[in-house]
Amino acid sequence: MNEAVILEHVEKHFKKYVLKKNYSSFKERLAHFNWFEKNPNKQHLEVLNDINLSISKSTVFGMIGNNGSGKSTLLKLIAGIYKPDRGRVVVNGRVSTLIEVGAGFHPEFTGRENVFINGIILGLPKKEIKRRFDEIVAFADLEEFIDAPVRTYSTGMYMRLGFSVAVNVDPDILLIDEVLAVGDESFQKKCVDKIMDFKARGKTMIIVSHSMSMIRNLCDDAVLVRNGALFRGTSIGDTIAAYQSGGTPLP
Amino acid sequence: MNRIAGHFKELYRYRTLINALVVRGLKARYRGSVLGFFWTFINPFLLMLVYVFVFKVLMNNGIKNYSVFLFAGLLPWTWFSTALTDGVNSIVSGSNLITKVLFPPQVLPTVSVLVNMMNYIFSLPLLFLFMIILHMKIGLPVLAIIPVIIVQMIMTQGFVLIAASVNVYFRDLQQIVSNFLLLGFFVTPIIYQLSQVPHRYMFILYLNPLTVLIRSYQWIFYSNTEPDWLHLLVMSGVSLGVLLIGVYIFEKLKEAFPEFI
Numbered sequence: 001m002n003e004a005v006i007l008e009h010v011e012k013h014f015k016k017y018v019l020k021k022n023y024s025s026f027k028e029r030l031a032h033f034n035w036f037e038k039n040p041n042k043q044h045l046e047v048l049n050d051i052n053l054s055i056s057k058s059t060v061f062g063m064i065g066n067n068g069s070g071k072s073t074l075l076k077l078i079a080g081i082y083k084p085d086r087g088r089v090v091v092n093g094r095v096s097t098l099i100e101v102g103a104g105f106h107p108e109f110t111g112r113e114n115v116f117i118n119g120i121i122l123g124l125p126k127k128e129i130k131r132r133f134d135e136i137v138a139f140a141d142l143e144e145f146i147d148a149p150v151r152t153y154s155t156g157m158y159m160r161l162g163f164s165v166a167v168n169v170d171p172d173i174l175l176i177d178e179v180l181a182v183g184d185e186s187f188q189k190k191c192v193d194k195i196m197d198f199k200a201r202g203k204t205m206i207i208v209s210h211s212m213s214m215i216r217n218l219c220d221d222a223v224l225v226r227n228g229a230l231f232r233g234t235s236i237g238d239t240i241a242a243y244q245s246g247g248t249p250l251p
Numbered sequence: 252m253n254r255i256a257g258h259f260k261e262l263y264r265y266r267t268l269i270n271a272l273v274v275r276g277l278k279a280r281y282r283g284s285v286l287g288f289f290w291t292f293i294n295p296f297l298l299m300l301v302y303v304f305v306f307k308v309l310m311n312n313g314i315k316n317y318s319v320f321l322f323a324g325l326l327p328w329t330w331f332s333t334a335l336t337d338g339v340n341s342i343v344s345g346s347n348l349i350t351k352v353l354f355p356p357q358v359l360p361t362v363s364v365l366v367n368m369m370n371y372i373f374s375l376p377l378l379f380l381f382m383i384i385l386h387m388k389i390g391l392p393v394l395a396i397i398p399v400i401i402v403q404m405i406m407t408q409g410f411v412l413i414a415a416s417v418n419v420y421f422r423d424l425q426q427i428v429s430n431f432l433l434l435g436f437f438v439t440p441i442i443y444q445l446s447q448v449p450h451r452y453m454f455i456l457y458l459n460p461l462t463v464l465i466r467s468y469q470w471i472f473y474s475n476t477e478p479d480w481l482h483l484l485v486m487s488g489v490s491l492g493v494l495l496i497g498v499y500i501f502e503k504l505k506e507a508f509p510e511f512i
Contacts, residue, residue, distance in 0.1 A: 083506055
């Protein structure tokens, strides 16, 4: 199969009160209870509506759009973290997520310990982590600090280590959500090289970013998420222009 | 049925992760403290001193070798109650993992149970030390703790799965659990002997699923006899039932976890 990811008629909505806050207390419920309407809080907020998208293998695919437009939800659907309310998500290959760098890092533990745990969380066998350990540390450029607790790391160091583990998991499909912006210039360059290397090896990457220059330079194709629907221009430039113009090129 | 089998298959598939998280959980507890791992012994020891002082010194309850009697029941109770307090929160506090990475959420409550089980096992040498100091017999019945531990693990896992998944939607549960555990502690024969309970109220203790387990530990360590196997067999049935209900509820609720936490 030539497609890495296929979405067919995918729909996702959240209950509105879920978005408003995580839970409601009894007192709150009593205060806001509407005796005449049934479940006044249960309004559905459609985040994604009838999404059709196919992403071919060995491409770098960009996703752009305003905050809250549904990019991350889309990413989580592809990752399998969310289940679609309607439609189908087909993913061919092993997915690794970089939705938040160092998800699962424990601040009290050393970089070394966290690399192992994070690698295992992302699905890498322990033996593989051992084998790639030096490479992971070298990529993150953290040889000196690898035995210090990660709570002493700067945001950039933290991010570098997280990214380094995720790319070394060697997935078929890597999902990246706005995390590349934190590293310094030399690290960003390394990331770009890694992404190119990924692509050359037939892997697929899906990147969510607000940096248009990054999308323009890295991606083969991109899509704009707006109002729960997708817009895919004839070229990346076209899609970016649609985003920047802010207008609604959608039906 | 398929879902229930899948639940266990996923746990097995993610055993390396469970193992790593259990080791981390054990280390994390005392990370950074000067005495470190020794707290595994110091904590129950201090707790025991408090109870011995109150129930033996201040109000002499007439139980011989009270420290061993108390330890025999207190240590497994600590395992159960800490697993439940950790476990009820495990999904909610693991939100940074559950919403960001795809992995079976049942790993987290399982880790709560296993970390506390390991803590229990690590605290056993302290119990043996007291048995030796008090010249108590340590014989073959000690081997019977293996099935008792297994039954307790199954039961605890069941309760923790229910608590962890329901707590995602009903956060009051963690408060309810901690209060319930306090009640549970006093209606389990840990600080007193079952024989001291008036007959009229005995049924309360037998409604408590932990009574048989705690009693088994006391038979083994305090009385150097085998536990009541028939009671234990019944309890293992109950435990399996609790576990299946737990898995069922967890599997029903888990799909919407990432959206609710």
